[in-house]
Amino acid sequence: MIAEKMQGLVDNNSVIRQMFEEGLKMAEEFGKENVYDFSLGNPNVPAPEKVKETIKRLAEEEDPVALHGYMSNAGFPDVRKKVAQSLNKRFGTSFHENNIMMTVGAAGGLNCALKALIDPGDEILTFAPFFLEYKNYAANFDGKLIAVRPDTATFQPDFEDFEAKITKRTKAVIINNPNNPTGVIYSEETIKRIASILEKKQKEFGTVIFIISDEPYRELVYTGAQVPYITRYYRNTIVGYSFSKTLSLPGERIGYLVIPDEAEESERLFQAVTIANRVLGFVNAPSLMQKVVAECLEEKADTGYYAKNRDVLYDALQKYGFGCIKPEGAFYMFIKSPTEDEREFVTAAKKHHILLVPGSSFMCSGFVRLAYCVAYETCVNSLPGFEALAKEYSLI
Numbered sequence: 001m002i003a004e005k006m007q008g009l010v011d012n013n014s015v016i017r018q019m020f021e022e023g024l025k026m027a028e029e030f031g032k033e034n035v036y037d038f039s040l041g042n043p044n045v046p047a048p049e050k051v052k053e054t055i056k057r058l059a060e061e062e063d064p065v066a067l068h069g070y071m072s073n074a075g076f077p078d079v080r081k082k083v084a085q086s087l088n089k090r091f092g093t094s095f096h097e098n099n100i101m102m103t104v105g106a107a108g109g110l111n112c113a114l115k116a117l118i119d120p121g122d123e124i125l126t127f128a129p130f131f132l133e134y135k136n137y138a139a140n141f142d143g144k145l146i147a148v149r150p151d152t153a154t155f156q157p158d159f160e161d162f163e164a165k166i167t168k169r170t171k172a173v174i175i176n177n178p179n180n181p182t183g184v185i186y187s188e189e190t191i192k193r194i195a196s197i198l199e200k201k202q203k204e205f206g207t208v209i210f211i212i213s214d215e216p217y218r219e220l221v222y223t224g225a226q227v228p229y230i231t232r233y234y235r236n237t238i239v240g241y242s243f244s245k246t247l248s249l250p251g252e253r254i255g256y257l258v259i260p261d262e263a264e265e266s267e268r269l270f271q272a273v274t275i276a277n278r279v280l281g282f283v284n285a286p287s288l289m290q291k292v293v294a295e296c297l298e299e300k301a302d303t304g305y306y307a308k309n310r311d312v313l314y315d316a317l318q319k320y321g322f323g324c325i326k327p328e329g330a331f332y333m334f335i336k337s338p339t340e341d342e343r344e345f346v347t348a349a350k351k352h353h354i355l356l357v358p359g360s361s362f363m364c365s366g367f368v369r370l371a372y373c374v375a376y377e378t379c380v381n382s383l384p385g386f387e388a389l390a391k392e393y394s395l396i
Contacts, residue, residue: 005139009136015132015357015358015361019039019040019355019356019357020037020039020040020355022350023035023037023039023355026350026353026355030353033377033381034353035353035355036352036353036354036355036374036378036381036382036385037378038354038355038356038357038369038370038371038372038374038382039355039356039357041180041245041330041331041332041373042250042371042373043244043245043248043250043301043331043373044305044373044375045248045301045302045305045373046248046301047247047248047249047301048247048248048296048300048301050296050299051247051292051296051299054291054292054295054296055288058288058291058292059288062291067287067288067291068287068288069287070283070284070287071284071287072274072284073101073274073275073277073278073283074100074101074102074270074274074277074284075100075101075102075256075285075290076102076287076290076291076294077097078294079102079291079293080098080100080101080102080256081096081097081100082294082297083100083102083256083294083297084096084097084100086297086298087258091229091231091232092232093229093231093260094261095258095260098270099258099259099260099261099266099270100256100257100258101257101259101270101273101274102254102255102256102284102285102290103254103255103256103257103277103282103285104253104254104255104285105242105244105250105253105254106214106215106240106241106242106244106255107133107137107242108255108277108280108282108285109240109242109255109256109257110134110137110174110212110214110240111137111140111276111280112273112277112280112282113172113210113212113238113240113257113273113276114138114141114143114212115140115141115273115276115279115280116269116273116275117171117172117210117272118138118141118142118143118171118172119142119171120141120142120143121142121143121144121169122143122144122169122170122171123143123144123145123146123167123169123170123171124138124143124144124145124170124171124172124173124174125146125147125148125162125165125166125174126145126147126148126173126174126175126176127147127148127150127157127162127175127176127179128147128148128362128363128364129155129179129181129182129334129359129362129363129364129367130147130176130179130180130362130363131176131180131181131362132361132362132363134174143171144169146165147363148161148162148165150364152366152367154184154325155179155182155184155325155334156184156186156187157186157190157194159193159194159197162194162197163197163201166197166201167205168207170207170209171209172210172211172212173194173198173210173211173212174211174212174214175191175194175211175212175213175214175230176214176217177191177213177214177215177218177227177228177230178217178218178227178327178328178329178330179329179330180330180332181332181334181357181359181362182327182332182334183310183325183326183327183328183329183330183331183332183333183334184325184327184328184329185221185225185226185227185328185329186228187228188226188228188233191233191234192233194211194234195211195230195234198211198234198236199234202236208236208264209236210236210237210238210263211230211236211237211238212237212238212240213230213237213239214240215227215239215240215241215242216241216242216244216245216255217245217246217329217330217331218241218246219245219246219300219303220245220246220301220303220306220329220331221303221328221329222306222307222310222327222328222329223328225328225329227329231258231260235260235263235264236263236264237260237263238257238258238259238263238269238273239257240255240256240257240258241255241256241257241258242254242255243255243289243293245301245330245331246300247293247296247299247300247301248301249293252289253285253289254286254289254290254292254293255285257273259273305376306331306372306373309372309373309374309376309379310326310327310333310372312376312379312380312383313333313370313372313379313383314327314333316386316387317333317335317386319396320386320387320389320390320395320396321390321395321396322335322336322338322386322390322395323335323336324336331371331372331373332369332370332371332372333369333370333372334359334368334369334370335367335368335369335370336366336367337359337366337367337368338390338393338395339393340366341365342358342360342365342366342368343358343360345368345389345393346358346368348389348392349368349385349389352382352384352385352386352388352389354382354385354386354389356369356370357369357371
């Protein structure tokens with residue numbers, strides 16, 4: 001009865017969501033305090049106080065008809081102008097309101113960008129490991145997602161593999177920086193090399209290839225790490241952003257796309273993503289939250305909280321013999337599985353009430369993802385379980 005495209009999705013629902021649901025059941029059986037659920041990237045830090053204050057003030061002072069009504073599909077002009085000005089101040093860009101479209105989170109923005117760019121059979125490249133929904137977003141528009149393998153020592157891209165996989169059908173390259181699931185930041189050197197390869201391939205094939213930069217974790221960085229702003233390195237770039245992580249507002253579904261003037265046919269592309277916003281059924285980004293984030297552009301969640309979680313887990317896992325790169329951003333660790341089949345390790349971890357996600361869900365088997373956006377006590381209390389696992393696998 002259901003559509004053929006949906007059959008596989010129904011039969012193979014998100015592993016992350018399955019783990020999350022399993023965690024809820026385990027919490028009922030063993031007590032929430034005895035279950036260490038690292039499966040879902042759901043921020044555990046409250047939104048900045050200014051967010052709450054702004055919501056209350058707008059609800060009390062603004063005209064409710066205007067505040068909760070329709071506007072341009074691209075969003076409120078004054079909000080888009082403020083977003084552009086904030087970006088210009090931080091990154092030395094020269095955006096204006098007609099470069100900014102407010103979106104229903106980063107996911108809504110990515111789907112609008114792909115709708116605007118992709119014809120059936122077109123190819124979208126992305127760097128493994130990657131957020132598993134990219135594949136589904138590409139399939140929404142009958143595009144083909146192609147994974148570029150990583151250097152698993154650094155989790156920077158394998159540039160030879162990247163260049164070899166670019167074809168005449170390549171329309172876009174999705175970059176997630178900082179990366180989910182590794183927490184790695186693609187350096188300026190990496191971005192420049194990606195840009196150089198794409199410039200070369202555009203000339204070779206006589207085509208236009210866009211970078212779609214997915215940046216929901218941009219502000220979640222540690223020890224002064226810097227995330228390059230890609231429009232400064234490659235003109236055919238679309239930037240997708242979400243306030244879900246940086247303001248701890250994942251359920252509010254609010255973000256934006258940036259379409260720079262320098263991009264190929266930028267005005268027409270902006271029209272296309274704006275129309276896509278409507279025809280995909282989003283219509284416009286949530287009206288109240290547009291106004292809220294416009295007044296909270298200088299705010300961000302407490303990254304010190306995540307850093308504390310990162311440090312206690314990383315130090316312990318290193319001590320126990322687990323292999324892992326120390327994350328520079330986001331709130332994930334990508335841990336080398338002590339057994340070739342990481343799903344076996346995930347199952348073993350459940351016996352200690354530890355919930356992890358297999359790396360094969362991110363097109364990178366042999367690893368597991370740990371999301372440390374949880375209570376500090378959850379991190380600390382999970383350590384005996386990790387130590388027991390290390391002993392089971394003869395790591396210590």
